[in-house]
Amino acid sequence: MVDIIVVGSGPAGLSAAITARMRGKSVTIIGNSSAESGLAKAAEIGNYPGLPGLSGAELSGKMLMHAVGMGAEHVTGRVTTILPVGRELSVSYGSEIATGASLILATGVVQSSVFPGEAELLGRGVSYCATCDGMLYKGKKVCVVCLSPDAEEEANFLESIGCRVTRLKTKKIKVNGEDKVTSVTADGNELECDGVFILRATIAPTALLPGLETDKGHIKVDRAMKTNIPGVFAAGDCTGTPYQVAKAAGEGQIAVLSAVEYLAHR
Ligand SMILES: Cc1cc2nc3c(=O)[nH]c(=O)nc-3n(C[C@H](O)[C@H](O)[C@H](O)COP(=O)(O)OP(=O)(O)OC[C@H]3O[C@@H](n4cnc5c(N)ncnc54)[C@H](O)[C@@H]3O)c2cc1C
Structure with a gap:
């Protein structure tokens, strides 16, 4: 022992x-x-x-x-x-x-379960932390998947530092890209972006x-x-x-x- x-x-x-x-x-x-x-x-x-x-x-x-x-x-x-x-x-x-x-x-x-493409592109456009990675996306397009109670606050933070934020509340998400994130498909609609913040409970x-x-x-x-x-x-x-x-x-x-x-x- x-x-x-x-x-x-x-x-x-x-x-x-x-x-x-x-x-x-x-x-x-x-x-x-x-x-x-x-x-x-x-x-x-x-x-x-x-x-x-x-x-x-x-x-x-x-x-x-x-x-x-x-x-x-x-x-x-x-x-x-x-x-x-x-x-x-x-x-x-x-x-x-x-x-x-x-x-x-x-x-x-x-993490309970991951979206298609999420694990493959983690650290290459997929992030779980706006405070850590937000500055990398200043002036760029990001999708924020809001699945946790404080997600709105994190999305506001990203906007405040100059990210161009699209908020998503669906769980039907697919992350697209080869070497880095190029878009996210949400409920069947493809949205071009440079990064995606997936904020879960x-x-x-x-x-x-x-x-x-x-x-x-x-x-x-x-x-x-x-x-x-x-x-x-x-x-x-x-x-x-x-x-x-x-x-x-x-x-x-x-x-x-x-x-x-x-x-x-x-
Ligand atoms: C892409 C990315 C970028 C980041 N950038 C930054 C940054 O710039 N600055 C910063 O401060 N933080 C950053 N973070 C956050 C930072 O990595 C975490 O806050 C930190 O690693 C937390 O440490 P931890 O020991 O609590 O947990 P973790 O580092 O997650 O370690 C927990 C470990 O326990 C293991 N584990 C879980 N359950 C079990 C089990 N049942 N049996 C055995 N093992 C188990 C997990 O697999 C994992 O290896 C980043 C995170 C990511 C994903």
Whole structure:
């Protein structure tokens, strides 16, 4: 059994693992292949302090090397179930089971289903974040697919920075283009554009851990990143907006410090 299991090997999970090792705790990170993550598809992360100009793949590669170099165990796998068993947490991934005295959920935003063309063109015209990518489309035509409560606000932001915005509320969307987005087909009508912002409501991993409380689709946490389940903490995009690397890394650190305190009193 390890002291801390981290589910998700994005910035939140890796930041948590690094600080766990700094505090002398054993930690296992279980995460999907980082090549499949949204961050790995980001052409450039321009606002992570001290490391400008890195691509998402480079930044996540550096974070992973840092965590593993500090002695964190990293396994690739999709976690399917988490069960509290007595004072421990049993985590199933593939055909394996890991057991931890505490757990940090750092699963990012879980997309329910994707539109045709969306995954292929993610980072090449398809974006989930107006704040991150809006400036790339200043003066250009963008479609905003408004499927989340704050989508209108994001569309207003894009207009305010000079994007030529078409708002779409349908779920019948197809994203078109070879190397980059050239148009979107909405309800059968093709609309030329340079980018498409697909803004969905987040689905929290309640199915992963029965009884986990959520708030508007995000895992409900307090300022110490504690969830409603003893010994379980959460960090990063899965706890809510803004979806940003620096916020995820900061929350990962808070979550692990709370886990260390929990272990001390356990
Ligand atoms: C194209 C693009 C551009 C972006 N640009 C910027 C930018 O410029 N600046 C910025 O600050 N942010 C940017 N972001 C946002 C940034 O990538 C996220 O805010 C950040 O990665 C969140 O970190 P996280 O650790 O919370 O989640 P993630 O990075 O999403 O990591 C979560 C990981 O957990 C894995 N996971 C989920 N469920 C399971 C499970 N059940 N079992 C195992 N693994 C699981 C996921 O596959 C993923 O690898 C961008 C995002 C995208 C997609």
